[in-house]
Amino acid sequence: MDKPLNKSNESSISTTGTTGSPQFSDTLENNVKYMNLNFVDNSESSSQAKDQGIDFQKLPQTFDGAASKAAKPPPSKILPSNIPLPGKFDSQKPKIVCTLKEKSLLEMGFKTNEIQGWEDIVQPPKENLYKLLRNMIDNHIKPNVQIRIGGVTFNCHMMVLQCYSDFFMECNNEVLIQLPEEKITPGAFMMVYDWMLAEEPLVQREGILELFNAANFLRIKNLVNQCWLCLDDDVRFREDTAFLLYLEARNYGLESLEQLMLTRxxxxxxxxxxxxxxxxxxxxxxxxxxxxxxxxxxxxxxxxxxxxxxxxxxxxxxxxxxxxxxxxxxxxxxxxxxxxxxxxxxxxxxxxxxxxxxxxxxxxxxxxxxxxxxxxxxxxxxxxxxxxxxxxxxxxxxxxxxxxxxxxxxxxxxxxxxxxxxxxxxxxxxxxxxxxxxxxxxxxxxxxxxxxxxxxxxxxxxxxxxxxxxxx
The missing domain is CATH 1.25.40.420 (Serine Threonine Protein Phosphatase 5, Tetratricopeptide repeat)
Structure with a gap:
């Protein structure tokens, strides 16, 4: 006749597939850690057991006392029992630092300005700089210097004046320049500035000496040469026209021109x-x-x-x-x-x-x-x-x-x-x-x-x- 099973043996089966044998750990603390790990890691097997509807009452009672003493707990399905617990021996092992030699994209071969097919991009044309500047100058947009002669003030672009005149080229960032009226009249300055703005300027007979005198004062070489080319024409300025020009030249103190006209x-x-x-x-x-x-x-x-x-x-x-x-x-x-x-x-x-x-x-x-x-x-x-x-x-x-x-x-x-x-x-x-x-x-x-x-x-x-x- 079989002996009845111990109460302790009835509860020895765990949903995790392990028994509560006292051989698992020497101390209470380690038993607790071990049980917690098994509980967490073997939760999958626990849920499996539920799903299969295991009946603890129907298990055969084939275990006796000696058998239960000799029985070994089954190994964990997830973690083996011989894995060291974290933190137990950390302080005893040296720490290893892992490094990587860093490289930039440029060092890896990537270049910003190398783009395949860039030349095939159809780009829109830019507005012509000369036309833009010409528009600003012709329409007096943003003049940056004032030229004052007597009581008359002219708003001009310094860049235009400096392109032709050595006098203005010596100026710095003046916003107001006073010119002597005895050297250059307002009318002469208007003729000079109009000459600078014209594409193909032509010097006229009327006011030519006034223009010539102003060009000499402002040191405008091109205009001086153009005026002198006209004045040196011995076909147009000969006899009566030469003397009339001589009378006009006296007012400007142009002695070289006076001498030239008298010889004609x-x-x-x-x-x-x-x-x-x-x-x-x-x-x-x-x-x-x-x-x-x-x-x-x-x-x-x-x-x-x-x-x-x-x-x-x-x-x-x-x-x-x-x-x-x-x-x-x-x-x-x-x-x-x-x-x-x-x-x-x-x-x-x-x-x-x-x-x-x-x-x-x-x-x-x-x-x-x-x-x-x-x-x-x-x-x-x-x-x-x-x-x-x-x-x-x-x-x-x-x-x-x-x-x-x-x-x-x-x-x-x-x-x-x-x-x-x-x-x-x-x-x-x-x-x-x-x-x-x-x-x-x-x-x-x-x-x-x-x-x-x-x-x-x-x-x-x-x-x-x-x-x-x-x-x-």
């Missing part, structure tokens, strides 16, 4: 002498004009008469400058018969007050000596030049001789129509120039031979002498 006066000289502007020339200006080799006259007598006219216009003030002006006359180019008449008592007060001066008489006598010596040697020019060299005399430079068919006294000494030139006849000739028209000077003819300083009669339909046309 030839046939227009006698028309100029007939004008009031000639009488208003200064001593320096009249000397410069009369010393020119290019002025055109019928003879040197007309140069002397031009001096008499200028001095007598304001004798009281100009008497002190008489000798300076008379020295411009080349007495050696006058015919000897006229020089002799100057040494005699002259009824003309205007000439006598000049010719009676001792220094002027000496000049006249030197002229007589030169001309008579020249007549003595005649065609033997080499001997005459040797004579001049021996006595250290200088041959006078010839003028630009012109012939006027309408001049009543324009004859040679052997001409039967020859007349002595008087100051009255000279003034009558100038009066004729007043009435004959402004382009009369263009009809003057240049003499072919410089040796014949006194041209004479030619066959002409314009004038009758002694009731017939004569050739002398």
């Amino acid at each position: 006066i030839c046939k227009f000289f006698l028309t100029l002498v007939a004008s009031k502007e000639y009488l208003e020339l200064t001593t320096k200006e009249i000397c410069t004009l009369l010393s020119s080799n290019t002025i055109g006259v019928n003879s040197e007598i007309e140069i002397f008469m031009s001096v008499v006219r200028w001095l007598n216009y304001n004798w009281d003030e100009r008497e002190a400058d008489m000798l300076q002006v008379v020295k411009c006359v080349r007495f050696s180019l006058m015919p000897p018969w006229f020089l002799v008449t100057l040494n005699k008592n002259i009824d003309c007060v205007e000439i006598d007050r000049i010719a009676s001066h001792p220094e002027v008489k000496r000049m006249i006598n030197d002229g007589i000596s030169y001309t008579t010596t020249q007549l003595y040697y005649g065609e033997n020019r080499e001997e005459f030049l040797h004579f001049l060299e021996r006595y250290q005399l200088i041959a006078p430079v010839q003028r630009q001789w012109v012939f006027d068919k309408e001049c009543s006294y324009h004859h040679r000494l052997e001409c039967p129509n020859m007349q002595y030139v008087t100051y009255k006849s000279f003034l009558e000739y100038l009066e004729m120039i007043h009435t004959i028209g402004k382009d009369y000077w263009r009809s003057l003819e240049m003499a072919k031979g410089v040796e014949k300083s006194m041209q004479c009669c030619v066959r002409s339909d314009c004038r009758k002498l002694n009731e017939q046309n004569l050739v002398c």
